[in-house]
Amino acid sequence: MSELVPSIVIVGGGFGGSAAATALRKAPARITLIDRNNYHVFQPLLYQVATATLSPGQISAPIRELLRRQVNTTVLLGEVTGLNTSEHFVLADSRDRQGVQLHYDYLILATGARHSYFGHDDFAKFAPGLKGLGDAEAIRNNVLQAFEQAEAEEDPSRHRELLTFVLVGAGPTGVEMASALAYLVRNTLRSEYRRIDPTSARIVLADAGKRVLATFSEGLSTAAAKRLESLGVEIRLGHAVERVDEDGVLIAGERINSKTVIWTAGVAPSPAGKWLAAETDHAGRVRVQSDLSIPLHPEIFVAGDTASLDQDGKPLPGVAQVAMQQGRYVGKLIRQRLLGKSPPPPFRYFDKGNMAVVGKGFAILQSGRLELSGFVAWLGWALIHLLYLGKQSLRMSVLLQWMWTFLTGSRGSRLILNANEQTPVQTTSSAASNPVSSSPAQQLVAAEK
């Protein structure tokens, strides 16, 4: 390759960025994909890491490995910090170097999204969200730790708040997390504690909207809600969460004491809009043109959760399917342009359908006019998720784990990693002020009957 070969920089190795890179496989260009992580993560199964069924390694693969046969592509680990659109370079920091410049002739921004706390950023501290592997491991640690703390706690009044889990947001992530938690306490954990009854755990799923899984049809939404209730999940609709603090949440004036609040609502895009100083929608996503480029910059494209595009008068949803199709489209468009061929027609999203799983052996599925709920939909869900898991070895490993968990209730990865390195959430004042106290209440073993 000579210096004259155009360079393409792709920022982000999620669904959008990976699809763009793959579509540029045979393009006459030098491609650089930069991501802050060395792995691509299969986000639709992230909740299964957070609920201890799967290991992080089972839903992710090194980006480098996925693109290893694509010799025109270099993969870099680094964090993009800004752009210079007039001089055409991306600024990035890596572990040992800062302010590295990546020159581009074409730029694809596929930087994904984080959660939005709707202006209440102070909630973040008490209610972590679920977007990356780090989040999933942190939530898993918190959930498992709550049971451990309850088992070590003799004051039954504290068991209640330790064993209350609140999920804020009843979209697919909230529903899938709530049902997986319900399954965790009622099956996997049920016989393993001596002082607490894990099945007494309270799982609350709250949403400001009128129904769960509001993007699905009313019938499916009702079916999912019924199923959640049969699993023991408490659904609270119609009221936004007013407050989240270290003791729990406040919903419609009512306080729910909980040591584990998980944020499954709201999506905020990455700072790409700010880097570009481009027009954004109300949620901060970059307004793109029908070919996914931005106005005045035919060489800059935005794909996936970072982009805002209307189709048939409605904004496209921030889901994996949209990101993949947009990434592929941009890759193809750039290749055509490099080869001097005519560009493809404007981007159009083809909705293959949506699904959400609600506990063991139950899912809802909506595709065009087809609506399904129950076991068959769940089989479809499992099949499609296995097919989309990029690597053959992951497919086998996840399939086996699912079969095992389905049959035995045993989970694949119930570890509290770095249990001792965590900041204590709260310290019981009496114990802290009197570390060698011998009050009977602290005699964990002797106090047992």
Next chain:
Amino acid sequence: MSELVPSIVIVGGGFGGSAAATALRKAPARITLIDRNNYHVFQPLLYQVATATLSPGQISAPIRELLRRQVNTTVLLGEVTGLNTSEHFVLADSRDRQGVQLHYDYLILATGARHSYFGHDDFAKFAPGLKGLGDAEAIRNNVLQAFEQAEAEEDPSRHRELLTFVLVGAGPTGVEMASALAYLVRNTLRSEYRRIDPTSARIVLADAGKRVLATFSEGLSTAAAKRLESLGVEIRLGHAVERVDEDGVLIAGERINSKTVIWTAGVAPSPAGKWLAAETDHAGRVRVQSDLSIPLHPEIFVAGDTASLDQDGKPLPGVAQVAMQQGRYVGKLIRQRLLGKSPPPPFRYFDKGNMAVVGKGFAILQSGRLELSGFVAWLGWALIHLLYLGKQSLRMSVLLQWMWTFLTGSRGSRLILNANEQTPVQTTSSAASNPVSSSPAQQLVAAEK
């Protein structure tokens, strides 16, 4: 159970503590097992987590799950901080409470070991050891990050130190890590980088002794050394490491520049000796009597790496087999005593044999007069390790991963977790002082040919 039932506290859920708990399955007692982690880890395979073959979840299982059917046993997550041997209680901290007291009638200490830097504790910062899952993940991060940094680095003089890995200590851990690293660079990584050649990585295995795997026969030791050399591992024997710092190591006056030094030598026992104020051997292990109790305290037992016991004039080694047999012995002894039966004869270790794996498809095995090296020994190694992996589901999952890695070279868990949260090891001063510099040397992409 009534208050009169005696209470047994087991500190540590490793091989020794778990074996003791299991042996007390039917004892008329209230047993409490406390560990700082919620999981039992299968240490012999830890190096496979450190070299990205297996996930942490594949070599560990929740202690709670292993003991879930054992209704006389409570499992607690907490860190033991001290003992009161006159009033018979253990002091422990948990995440939210400190100074909790656990009363015991019988106490079993099986708290394992950490690495010893032979008085050079300042080495620890630059040369992490491998004892727990956290260590294994940290080493995995460091190793993978070194390749990422090298790929992002255009100055070839820095490639050399980034791609040099030094292992200090040529016992089983050092040999297994070195050969697994050699296999990682020569197979898994070889085609995935564009600027560096991973197969050019230099792997140095250093030991102060005269041969690798000194606990094996001379013939097996030579076979292992030959095999290591054929894998490209550089062996340096006969000189202790004089210095470890951020730039590498100093051995016999020669400096080896390396960004990744791993400590695989030296074992230091847990602070149990201090808690007990008991007699210890030169390595700090608690001297136990022939029934594994300590002098003057027939109710306190020490098992595994924390205990020091001679057999036939030689100290027992700190290996999993010894810990398991000692744990089982102590459990049985206490049960007999509770049932008013005669105690078992003094503890005697039965050595079933030892093995070490040296890369793909090669191991050495020594059992009594039997000595084996090569593929058959490796099959034996794989079989025995699978059998001893406590859980059925782990066995299946590890077996499949090994088969997959054997056939394709692809690893199961090549993730750099929290890549951005790590403290930068070093900052190139020019880049740091000039974060928006546009010096050609920093133009990662433009500078490529």
